[in-house]
Amino acid sequence: MEAERCKEILESSKKIEVMFGSHSIWIDDVDLSTRTASIHMKEDPSDKKTVSTDLLKEH
Numbered sequence: 001m002e003a004e005r006c007k008e009i010l011e012s013s014k015k016i017e018v019m020f021g022s023h024s025i026w027i028d029d030v031d032l033s034t035r036t037a038s039i040h041m042k043e044d045p046s047d048k049k050t051v052s053t054d055l056l057k058e059h
Contacts, residue, residue, distance in 0.1 A: 001056045003031075019056070
């Protein structure tokens with residue numbers, strides 16, 4: 001997914017399903033300069049990662 005779209009989803013008031021592999025995630029922050037997103041897994045909020053936005057898919 002484009003980093004700009006990740007930022008739009010983060011700032012949206014709507015709940016938009018985003019996947020990281022087979023995991024449903026929440027986006028916590030987006031860094032447009034590095035094209036990365038800080039995320040956490042919906043099923044385990046303590047499982048936090050920083051990943052390339054290219055690895056995220058809008059579901």
